[in-house]
Amino acid sequence: MTKSVPTQPAWPRNAWYVACTPDELGDKPLGRKICDESMVFYRGEDGKVAALEDFCPHRGAPLSLGFVRDGALVCGYHGLVMGCTGRAHSMPGQRVQGFPSIRAFPAIERYGFVWVWPGDAELADPAKLHPLPWAESDEWAYGGGLFHIACDYRLMIDNLMDLTHETYVHASSIGQREIDEAPVATRVEGDDVVTSRTMQSVQAPPFWRMALRHAGLPDDQPVDRWQICRFSLPSHVMIEVGVALEGRGGYEADPSAKASSIVVDFITPETEHSHWYFWGMARQFAVNDPAVTASVREGQGKIFSEDLAMLEQQQVNLLRYPDRRLLKLNIDAGSVRARMMIDRAIAAETATARVAAE
């Protein structure tokens, strides 16, 4: 017997996505749509993060308009108290045993992020979290932000897996002509896709001159520059970037001769045509200087807002011409392979669902 199976989704469901940052979860619950699911996040018992469907089983009010009391989520309309498993806990003057449950989503707080698993709860394994060693090391500092962007999350992956665009979109900060001219190399490592580019003996652009100064290095000499973009399922892109004094080994140079960081990109689908973009930078220079964190964060925010306008307009254009095929050039190899990884993960989930439905 065959039951109906959902149509091809636009993202893998059985994966950990970044849902929010801990500072977004204060006293009030947080409502956020992720992978087309309206969710409410809050700190339950012992301050542990919980995620539920944002829908009160009594009258359908959003639970995110409610409040947290004694580690339980209270609906702000008529006071139904929800437990973190999605079962009604209590309601003044009512017996709640027979109330319908709502979905609870596995959620974890780690590495300075709150992660959620939109798919089958039984498959949610904390061991599958994307490892972020720098997030637990004193030798690194991190700062970042969040944008809501009205385009398919995959357009952002395309953007980040081909940094050629820096020359054009970010001409005044991190772009430079030599990026265009350097060939890219793309390889697959397990489920990851890595695309890299190195530039020998170039002038450092403004951002990197700043970084060199903070690292105690001269900012007016030729450098070797690298960009190593790593895509991981479901939709994370970590980009190792840096400059080393010329001829000192580039990416492999001794730490005393280089300035480097990791551009951190968690790209969480909201709907098919919008996403939450958690961006940031983990750096190994001036790690104890909060002013540098603030300044890097501000600069990065400006740079990434330049992408935002381009991506949202690109989305509008693509929706106008749904049948037009785009080019897949050598510079697009990274994003083409990343999309293949995504498609393969979706197909595997769909096949599993079909088997389970038979």
Added chain:
Amino acid sequence: MTKSVPTQPAWPRNAWYVACTPDELGDKPLGRKICDESMVFYRGEDGKVAALEDFCPHRGAPLSLGFVRDGALVCGYHGLVMGCTGRAHSMPGQRVQGFPSIRAFPAIERYGFVWVWPGDAELADPAKLHPLPWAESDEWAYGGGLFHIACDYRLMIDNLMDLTHETYVHASSIGQREIDEAPVATRVEGDDVVTSRTMQSVQAPPFWRMALRHAGLPDDQPVDRWQICRFSLPSHVMIEVGVALEGRGGYEADPSAKASSIVVDFITPETEHSHWYFWGMARQFAVNDPAVTASVREGQGKIFSEDLAMLEQQQVNLLRYPDRRLLKLNIDAGSVRARMMIDRAIAAETATARVAAE
């Protein structure tokens, strides 16, 4: 022979709805959509209120962009003059006898409101107006306002027929824990639904302490509090509310021992997912003090704007999950029965229309 009959509407059509307040009808006509009909309201001959379709039969311009001259509505585009029956009256250089008519809607100004009948004009009977004796009495004062709310008008009826929500939505003004704890009693009186709740020996919340002071009563003693919500077709909810000094008979107490008022709610559908909410309070304390009217009005406006956010988000959620059944608890009995009254009225109109069409 069977003609086509409109599909099940979302509201009774043959009923008087509040359309606007007289102060909204100045020199300019007023355009307002009511029960999915675009209407224009203006003062015709002798200042009498008239309501027409907001559509000029010449070129389709909205008549509400025009002006009133000598008691006739003049289209602001090319000067077609409409009579209050929906027939063209005149037009410079034109013979208008053959012009198509537009609909005229029965309209009445009474009790401080303008009422309109969106259904069959022949059935419009002023005697069917909802009686508002307090509106014509010197012993009462009234103040109110108007909100446009993006939700089904029935969600507002639900809201008003279950005041449990006061504890949560209006915690800082009229809510108090004892509301939750007091059982509700629901009864049907003819076409009306009445749901009531009494609280014995409670502390008066801030609003009622203010009212007690204005009534010349102590505000720091226990009181007996009551809430009697009365739904009348098509969509009116009058709520008798008050407090009496403890043990003096509550609702039945002598006027010298209590402070009371009527929360007035006229809920006029605009579209299936939006409505006009005319709210106000008729009170029997400090009736000659306009400062109290202003203060009560301001406080009530703040309280009702708390409902607005909740209701609009509830609507969004319900549209996301159209197939999900909501719970009907004992506290929901009033709204459940009110909706039954509405459904019955709609069904009766539909049956009549079907017979007429045969």
Added chain:
Amino acid sequence: MTKSVPTQPAWPRNAWYVACTPDELGDKPLGRKICDESMVFYRGEDGKVAALEDFCPHRGAPLSLGFVRDGALVCGYHGLVMGCTGRAHSMPGQRVQGFPSIRAFPAIERYGFVWVWPGDAELADPAKLHPLPWAESDEWAYGGGLFHIACDYRLMIDNLMDLTHETYVHASSIGQREIDEAPVATRVEGDDVVTSRTMQSVQAPPFWRMALRHAGLPDDQPVDRWQICRFSLPSHVMIEVGVALEGRGGYEADPSAKASSIVVDFITPETEHSHWYFWGMARQFAVNDPAVTASVREGQGKIFSEDLAMLEQQQVNLLRYPDRRLLKLNIDAGSVRARMMIDRAIAAETATARVAAE
């Protein structure tokens, strides 16, 4: 063999439309949708205007977010350089010979406007440009502006081919009761439709009193006034307007006894329910006084913004009642015939396309 033919379009495609004014084309390219085509305009080699589809063949980004370098349009995302014929010219590190082309639209800069031909490029003939002799004469001055209006471009043509509306929409500036009372005469001249109205011995309204003063004429005496509206395909309306001292021949009066001008209206469809309205006035009084140009422009802008509100609301109303037929009065004869010209032009294009497809 019959191929599929597009459904009936809402405008002639094989015609010159005003796309923008030269001052809108500075260093940055300009993105504008015209006749439902997303176009990008820029100055190519030698400053010559070019128009392309606003879609980069690489990844679909809008080319209008890019920049112009050495007379070529560079995509602002990854640097693809487009030639003005719609073929990719170059891209860093890429061979572009096999890249798909995008559409190039014939474009001409003349008479102070940039014109574009949205239809078949082979048919684009500069000789078919609407002649504007005043635009190349020292005896005339011109000033104008641009509005984006959310209504079918044909509603604007209706508006301009029946100036009865001036009495109502523009009561305080150019309207006067006598417009209503004067009969209109409508005639067809080739593909043009001309509708005219004269008023004998009237008081000049404010705008024309100003014009009389600038022409060195008394502004307090009766005048003969004329309005001659001329529609030309695809959607241009030129209106000769003026006043002459009473009894001096009206429109035919000696220039020393009159003040006159041409209201210039280029009405360019954007979508089926929106258009670009290029409005202005070419005048023969005070031609060397830029302050008069500024003042006339400001006044005209105010007057035309009164039409804007009416037209957008009329469009909303018409979409609500798609089946309701509008009246075609004698005052509507000009617009009725103009629409017949448009329909005929569309039908001729459709027939040609059908023959070509067979």
